[in-house]
Amino acid sequence: MADLDVTDLHGALTHRALNSMNFLNEVAQHYPDAISLAAGRPAEQFYAIEDLHAYLDTFCRYLCDELGYDEAEVRRTLFQYGRTKGIVHRLVARNLLADEGVTVDPDALVITVGCQEAMVLALRALRADDRDVLLAVAPAYVGITGAARLLDLPVLSVAGGNDGVDLDDLAAVVKAARADGLRPRACYVMPDFANPSGLSLDLETRERLLQVAAEQDLLLLEDNPYGLFPAGGAERLPTLKALDTERRVIYLGSFAKTALPGARVGYVVADQVVGHPDGTTSLLADELSKIKSMVTVNTSAVAQAMIGGKLLQNDCSLVTANRRERATYAANLRALTDGLAARFPAGEITWNVPSGGFFLVVTVPFPVDDTLLARSAQEYGVLWTPMSHFYDGDEPIHALRLSCSSVTPEEIEPALDRLTALIRDQL
Amino acid sequence: MADLDVTDLHGALTHRALNSMNFLNEVAQHYPDAISLAAGRPAEQFYAIEDLHAYLDTFCRYLCDELGYDEAEVRRTLFQYGRTKGIVHRLVARNLLADEGVTVDPDALVITVGCQEAMVLALRALRADDRDVLLAVAPAYVGITGAARLLDLPVLSVAGGNDGVDLDDLAAVVKAARADGLRPRACYVMPDFANPSGLSLDLETRERLLQVAAEQDLLLLEDNPYGLFPAGGAERLPTLKALDTERRVIYLGSFAKTALPGARVGYVVADQVVGHPDGTTSLLADELSKIKSMVTVNTSAVAQAMIGGKLLQNDCSLVTANRRERATYAANLRALTDGLAARFPAGEITWNVPSGGFFLVVTVPFPVDDTLLARSAQEYGVLWTPMSHFYDGDEPIHALRLSCSSVTPEEIEPALDRLTALIRDQL
Incomplete structure (x- = not known):
């Protein structure tokens, strides 16, 4: 055998x-x-099967009414292979504007098979050789640790402390890693109601984290599955991406908690500019899209239609929904x-x-x-x-x-x- | 920036x-x-949007009538996180029996985000260190080459020749690789109407390929997206998996050509037994499932419902469909x-x-x-x-x-x- x-x-x-x-x-x-x-x-x-039918119908109407597709194009969009970066990118951009106040170029978005695939794409891109390491604020979501292991990318822990991230420790971990010949590429952090700690970064910590990342020339991987769920009158704070003025944040988005996990639709905002040896540039989203074409080809159009329909039914605001x-x-x-x-x-x-x-x-x-x-x-x-x-x-x-x-x-x-x-x- | x-x-x-x-x-x-x-x-x-609604309804009825789910369980199945190995595994096993005459334990199946993810899971599992290499019959589908590159797994070409695979070259490539200290893990082959060559292996070549693989202690990755489409009265030949008596074939399945690409649903049959240091064993499918949990968590339940519904509407035969x-x-x-x-x-x-x-x-x-x-x-x-x-x-x-x-x-x-x-x- x-x-x-x-x-x-x-x-x-x-x-x-x-x-x-x-x-x-x-x-x-x-x-x-x-x-x-x-x-x-x-x-x-609050789930109901008939909602799935309604989401599909709503999304088809959007394709006709707003994008001007004829019937054959609507069918092609739902049934055939499609755009690697996804088909609900404009709606997700509207959602980010409505719920996070972030203006995102839809072309800087890759719609993924859940946030998990977004992590895989980002980590795969950032692992050029075995000097590369990821930093993650401890305690860390097991999905990021697991994805990193799968991609042969070591993870170094940064203390979370009582503020959600210990910025002195972050700088110290980067320094020690570099002294060991390693190349810290990014720090993974969940600033809002983190899994598993429940902690959130306050506004000052967010601003200082961006500053430390700039000083240390680190990217930040911001994961935000729970940000829409403040409790007890707490106010929602701006995401790192909303505060980011230098394309330092790769933003990982999920619809599993805010729409439905069964669609397996998430996304990544990757607006970083990538230089090529021939002098041209591309968006990091386009590089992630190349990786995606070899992981899942594209995110299921039927699944995207569920999320697109739900967004459309709520003026693209999931706070409302x-x-x-x-x-x-x-x-x-x-x-x-x-x-x-x-x-x-x-x-x-x-x-x-x-x-x-x-x-x-x-x-x-x-x-x-x-x-x-x-x-x-x-x-x-x-x-x-x-x-x-x-x-x-x-x-x-x-x-x-x-x-x-x-x-x-x-x-x-x-x-x-x-x-x-x-x-x-x-x- | x-x-x-x-x-x-x-x-x-x-x-x-x-x-x-x-x-x-x-x-x-x-x-x-x-x-x-x-x-x-x-x-x-032949696609029609109303078919998507009908597939969903058919699958929900199957959950109720055949699996005995109540309404809450049906909703949970469609909306929530689900079984990593998938929810249409029993139907896919019936399909393999109906269309390929292959009896498969549903637990040896992992339902994947298209056949591409099935390739990624299999290649990731088989790459233990940098001695490992994949063999692929040339000319080779770009999806397998790309997935292998993404996973740092070198690909060695095996000549295709006029029979679809040159078995002498296969043995020679394995021998040369081993002499170089490499570890050929598997050979990727598309025995039916291959992309891009159009060639098919005749029955004798299939049997000899299995024999050479056994002699060389190689796994075979059989990819079969086009097998249902013989032309001009040609007869369908048994798949390698149908001829496999020693669990040597990892079978990669696609519904993109036989159902709809927009669902992004495929699967892998991985019935190999995996031994663990503590003396226990698992199915390779369970190991692939662990990898899948860190790539896409699970395949969209809504997308699986489309394939499940289409299978159910056709007595699980896609030849008929x-x-x-x-x-x-x-x-x-x-x-x-x-x-x-x-x-x-x-x-x-x-x-x-x-x-x-x-x-x-x-x-x-x-x-x-x-x-x-x-x-x-x-x-x-x-x-x-x-x-x-x-x-x-x-x-x-x-x-x-x-x-x-x-x-x-x-x-x-x-x-x-x-x-x-x-x-x-x-x-």
């Missing part, structure tokens, strides 16, 4: 990042009756933090109170690992995520992540009761 | 494979009035070869007469390059593909590829008149 040994396959397959997702999914499947404070998926109670979802997440987040406060008045454990998003972090006086999660699922009936999945290295991590996005309000109290029982049994 | 130089980006960006597609697309866009014998896209006259398309391609292929015979009775040029598929190759007594294509588009009004795009190296290639798939019958005669004028002017 022509069978294989995993040691003869790509090294990423045995790396923790690629196995975390599987492990976490398997625990959830294994204990379907456990209440999940683990899943970072969006609320699904997510009014009910925003209220749901804010109420759930409040119920979680209030519920923790009611259950641990003596300060035996601590937690942060994020100003929005899907996640908060609970810090406990004992190590939290996958074994404890499995026990929590089996014996206590509650799921959460060990923070150890978001750190490099093997030191024990005394924290866990709770998610407020896909739990129902009725489930929160029993979920917290179960979590409390688990924690008290460890104290 | 934080701008970039292409020499600081991944080397694949300047490789021919990644620029071929762009160049060919640009020529087509630049000369929209030229008749295209270049495009390998499927015929589009493509009756009209098959007749169209066969008639066009015949019109091209008959038209060439009528125009060049004296044998000034030669061409092959494929037994099916989308492509044939015309051999001429002068070099054929991109400059000639640009002149053909501008001065003669006809597009085709220089065969040089499918070879490594810089030797001039005296051949061009014609495609019969997306031209209308009425366009074929004027297209051949224009091509004849170009060729006669070069003789």
Whole structure:
């Protein structure tokens, strides 16, 4: 038999990042009756199948009415191979203007198969040889760490600290890497309600981060899946891209949380100018598009039509489209933090109170690992995520992540009761 | 400004494979009035927007009636994040049984974002270090060459010869590579109506190829986008996977030509057993799934629903579903070869007469390059593909590829008149 040994396959397959997702999914499947404070998926109670039909119709009408396509062109657009950089680029540019106040040339956009492909394209482009490294603010989303491993791009951790990013550490990590002959290409950061920390950068930190990046000649990879979900009256802050005056930010966009994950549509804004040996220039988006042509050819037109239709039905504003979802997440987040406060008045454990998003972090006086999660699922009936999945290295991590996005309000109290029982049994 | 130089980006960006597609697309866009014998896209006259709505409804009914999902589960399946290996795996397994006579464990399938992602997953898994190389039968589809470059996996050419693959050369290339300290992992081959050669392997060559692969301990990557399109009464031959008794074939499947490219849904059959250091085993499909989780997370559920619906509407047979398309391609292929015979009775040029598929190759007594294509588009009004795009190296290639798939019958005669004028002017 022509069978294989995993040691003869790509090294990423045995790396923790690629196995975390599987492990976490398997625990959830294994204990379907456990209440999940683990899943970072969006609320699904507002979805309706008939919306998919309506999105498709709305997008087809846009192709006819606004772009002037005849019937054959509409069919071709939906059924055939299409533009590598995508077909909803103008609508995404309108969305960025409406919701983020950012003016983007639609040609600087690549529509991708979810934000994950956007990361893959950007990291692949930036890895020229084995001196290149990526920086990522810790704790880091496992999708960026995993994508980097897959592309043989080492990741150096930058401390997150209490402000979401420790800028002194950023400068120190860059300096040390260069002293080792490495070439730090970019720093990955999620400035708004980060996964997993829940932290946001304040305005001053955003401005200083851009300044440090300029001083260190680093690109910033800004990932913003949760920015539309402030809670408790928090104001939305400008994205790094909105503050970026020198094309230093590659902006990674997702529609998974703001529209629907099942479309698998995301995007990257890559307006950097790329010089070529013959003296010509191109947009980084065009270089990413070449890579995309060899990864997925183009993003499914049918899937793009879903996002295009949803955008069109909401004047291209997803702030408007997510009014009910925003209220749901804010109420759930409040119920979680209030519920923790009611259950641990003596300060035996601590937690942060994020100003929005899907996640908060609970810090406990004992190590939290996958074994404890499995026990929590089996014996206590509650799921959460060990923070150890978001750190490099093997030191024990005394924290866990709770998610407020896909739990129902009725489930929160029993979920917290179960979590409390688990924690008290460890104290 | 934080701008970039292409020499600081991944080397694949300047490789021919990644620029071929762009160049060919640009020529087509630049000369929209030229008749295209270049495009390998499927015929589009049978597409109808209402089919997309019907596919979605059919798939939702299948989820309810056959899988027993309630309404909330159907919504969750379409809207949410889903199974990494896909949700139409059972239907694809039925399709493989119906159309190819192959029995596949649905768990050995990964549903991918088109066949291109299937290639990326397989090549990524098989590249453990820089000794690893891929073999590809020349002339080779640019998608495999490009994907390999993107993954830092060198490609060694195996001669195609007149039988579609030169088995002596295959053994010689493997031997020479091993002598150089390289590790040939797999050989990529398109046994049916290959792109770009139009050649098919006969049954004996298929059996001998499997035997040579076993002797050389090589995997085979079988790509089969065109197998359903025999012409002129040709019989369909068993795929390599159908003949494979030792899990030596990784089968790459596409729905772009047999259903619709706009869904971007393909798959890989990876039933190889992978051993792990702890003594456990997994399917190669599960390892590919881990890689997929870091490339695209999962294939769009909405896009999968389109393919699932189309399969369900045709008892999972795409042979049945493509009756009209098959007749169209066969008639066009015949019109091209008959038209060439009528125009060049004296044998000034030669061409092959494929037994099916989308492509044939015309051999001429002068070099054929991109400059000639640009002149053909501008001065003669006809597009085709220089065969040089499918070879490594810089030797001039005296051949061009014609495609019969997306031209209308009425366009074929004027297209051949224009091509004849170009060729006669070069003789």
